[in-house]
Amino acid sequence: FTKQEGRNSYRFFSPEMQLHSVRQLHMENALRKALERNELRVFYQPQISLATGKVVGMEALIRWQHPEFGLVSPLEFIPLAEESGLILPIGVWVLQTAIHQLKSWQEQGQPPMIVAVNLSAVQLRQTYFPQIVQQCLKEANLPAKYLELELTESVAMSQPHKAIAMLDALHALGISIAIDDFGTGYSSMAYLTRFKINKLKIDQSFVRKIGNNSDAEAIIDTIIGMTKSLNLETIAEGVETKEHLDFLRERGCGEVQGYYFSKPKPAEEIQIWLENWSNNLEGRITKERERS
Numbered sequence: 469f470t471k472q473e474g475r476n477s478y479r480f481f482s483p484e485m486q487l488h489s490v491r492q493l494h495m496e497n498a499l500r501k502a503l504e505r506n507e508l509r510v511f512y513q514p515q516i517s518l519a520t521g522k523v524v525g526m527e528a529l530i531r532w533q534h535p536e537f538g539l540v541s542p543l544e545f546i547p548l549a550e551e552s553g554l555i556l557p558i559g560v561w562v563l564q565t566a567i568h569q570l571k572s573w574q575e576q577g578q579p580p581m582i583v584a585v586n587l588s589a590v591q592l593r594q595t596y597f598p599q600i601v602q603q604c605l606k607e608a609n610l611p612a613k614y615l616e617l618e619l620t621e622s623v624a625m626s627q628p629h630k631a632i633a634m635l636d637a638l639h640a641l642g643i644s645i646a647i648d649d650f651g652t653g654y655s656s657m658a659y660l661t662r663f664k665i666n667k668l669k670i671d672q673s674f675v676r677k678i679g680n681n682s683d684a685e686a687i688i689d690t691i692i693g694m695t696k697s698l699n700l701e702t703i704a705e706g707v708e709t710k711e712h713l714d715f716l717r718e719r720g721c722g723e724v725q726g727y728y729f730s731k732p733k734p735a736e737e738i739q740i741w742l743e744n745w746s747n748n749l750e751g752r753i754t755k756e757r758e759r760s
């Protein structure tokens with residue numbers, strides 16, 4: 469009997485599958501405590517205007533430093549946080565942290581920038597989400613125009629009618645919206661024009677192929693052309709080389725973000741980076757543009 473039971477219970481689980489689910493279970497439990505134990509961090513990555521060479525924004529990217537698991541990627545723990553509902557308190561914490569950080573950069577006299585915060589589908593499904601965001605802005609006394617929210621096409625398209633209403637409400641507050649990882653999902657053009665959005669973020673999978681894949685280059689061209697005719701802004705993510713940068717500038721992309729400029733870093737390191745950028749590097753972007 470025991471043998472039988474044993475055989476049955478092992479039948480559907482390979483050793484790796486068990487290991488994986490045990491890790492996930494541990495992680496989910498640990499994630500519950502991560503907020504109160506102060507294990508979550510927000511890193512920032514600069515966004516640069518190609519027209520001026522200036523830093524115009526910072527994307528907030530969450531990090532989890534766990535004593536046992538080490539640095540856990542958001543690609544691994546965000547899905548767990550979504551399943552367990554923990555993404556709601558975590559999402560509010562990221563908003564509060566990023567908004568306060570931008571406020572303190574403004575008070576230090578840093579150049580005018582926005583802060584961009586990634587959103588999960590679960591957050592967008594909350595009826596009171598716009599009020600939550602508004603409350604966070606009010607607490608920090610930050611005008612809504614300095615906040616951008618990033619959501620992916622699939623988040624918007626999964627419940628388009630709800631997304632339209634939600635984006636209308638956020639837009640009415642003065643918050644701007646960017647569609648993240650653009651080009652990888654299935655947006656319908658008809659919906660795209662009905663969503664109150666300000667910016668498309670060209671996915672890094674296309675940017676990475678600049679110089680060796682003409683299809684990817686054609687897609688980038690098409691996205692830039694489309695944003696122009698829809699009066700939206702464009703930002704390319706995952707810009708890693710000068711070749712990427714030159715191509716994007718030549719094709720009229722508005723903004724860039726990627727390791728070529730800076731990896732996501734803690735706020736204190738970003739401050740040092742910002743100083744260095746405005747002293748030495750900012751001019752390089754525009755000079756190159758004038759030459760070309």
Ligand code: C2E
Nearest residue numbers: 529530542543546562586587588706707708726727728732
């Ligand atoms: P994303 O919003 O599309 O962010 C871009 C990802 O690309 C980030 O990974 C960033 O570190 C990475 N990256 C930036 N520049 C380069 C580059 O030049 N080359 C390469 N190879 N990668 C680059 P990260 O920080 O691991 O975040 C992964 C994803 O996790 C994000 O994708 C976003 O979807 C999600 N995420 C991060 N923070 C949050 C958050 O606070 N809330 C929610 N809901 N999701 C988040």
Ligand code: MG
Nearest residue numbers: 527586618648
């Ligand atoms: Mg993003």
Ligand code: MG
Nearest residue numbers: 648649669705
């Ligand atoms: Mg992205």
Ligand code: MG
Nearest residue numbers: 620648649671
């Ligand atoms: Mg992504």
